[in-house]
Amino acid sequence: MKKLAYLLLLSSFVSFAQTEKKSSIRFSAKIENRNSDTLTIYGPNRLKQAIPVNKKGVFEASIETTDGIHQFSDGVESSLMYLKNGDDLSMTMNTKEFDESIVYKGVGAEENNFMVQKAVKDEQFELATFDKESDEFNAMFEAKKKSDFDSLENGKLDETFKLSVKKMMTQQFASMQKIYKENLKIKKLNGNPSPTFAYENHKGGITKLEDFSGKYVYIDVWATWCAPCRAEIPFLKKIEEKYHGKNIEFVSISVDTDKDHEKWKNLVTEKNLGGVQLFADKNWMSDFIKAYGINSIPRFILIGPDGSVVNANADRPSSENLDKVLSELVQ
Known part of the structure; x- marks a missing residue:
């Protein structure tokens, strides 16, 4: 899956932690067609934890961090995740599809599956709208914004998770609009003489x-x-x-x-x-x-x-x- 350009701006959101109290999380991942033998978890307070694959082909680790939005990367692509104290998560994924194939199970799975499904919808939104004219894009943008916030509010999700994701989404939508406008400028270069170097x-x-x-x-x-x-x-x-x-x-x-x-x-x-x-x-x-x-x-x-x-x-x-x-x- 081609990652959304604006998702690259979301790495700062790993700083959204609801408490400075250390949390303990169990995490494992089984990945088909893996791009690397290491997964890296990034999180609040500059957390960077490398998880090597074991002899069984599974990534397993105990993660000491603080509650909040994190990010994992296999060195090629990345995805956001939410970790809170007491989570016991197992994930399966096929890198040929990436976000579309991610499924979480265990304690904390509901919040993380919400984030995965949102990432897929975001990708679909980009493909459907980023080449539209401004009026049509703005109408679709406002509809998505309302739908996303309604989905978050109506879901049976952890309240601290909702608070973190609301903050993230507010910044995300601002970034989305900015990048759409930048893309319009970039597209205008097509067919014209290239700047030189x-x-x-x-x-x-x-x-x-x-x-x-x-x-x-x-x-x-x-x-x-x-x-x-x-x-x-x-x-x-x-x-x-x-x-x-x-x-x-x-x-x-x-x-x-x-x-x-x-x-x-x-x-x-x-x-x-x-x-x-x-x-x-x-x-x-x-x-x-x-x-x-x-x-x-x-x-x-x-x-x-x-x-x-x-x-x-x-x-x-x-x-x-x-x-x-x-x-x-x-x-």
Whole structure:
């Protein structure tokens, strides 16, 4: 499942804890087609707990935390969860579907299944509305807002859970509106000449967008510290190999800060990263990055041989649709 862009903004909500009293939770997960041998739980007070898979293929742990909204990640995707003292949760999931396949059982399951079902509905809402004109989007947005809050109020759910989720949803809806407006601006770039760049090349010298004139250019905006970015690397390598020698260049632009310049150089070498590896001159404040409205990564851009924008928010390498798009365009 493609994660909603605005959900990336929700990592701050793991700070919504109702008490500073330590809570003890039992948690286990059985995951089909797992992306990693480790699950990481993030939560209030900077909780970061890595849970390795055991010999039985199960992730099991006791979690000492505070009541509130948490997040788990397998290094590729993530999902929100709610943990409170005394919870004894077991989860099953298939990463090929992710949120659509998540089912919780045990003490605390009702609240967490509510959050999973909400994530799926949020995804469906994005797909159905984010390409709509403003009036239609606003009408659908207000209907969803009312439906979500009514569903929360009418559910037989823990009262502290309701309080946390109300706060989260208020912020979420504000973020949703903001990102919709940003997406409208991004879409306006499609079909127009692309903003350009002139960045340091890992192999030496300066590389400009104009250097690829006459070819398609698939751009990956990333950073060394970004786990979802690094999770895309194996998929990017495969797509690069498939289209090697074709009329396309694969360009990765790092938005690492200057203090991580050596880290970037070393990682590109250690991971034997292919394509054209560039380092943005002013990280997030680079003109090219700002022109594309990039405020979260990874972000992918597809530019045509004539320098015009084909898609200012292109599919990820891990998306099956990317190969379909490129196979139709690239000779």
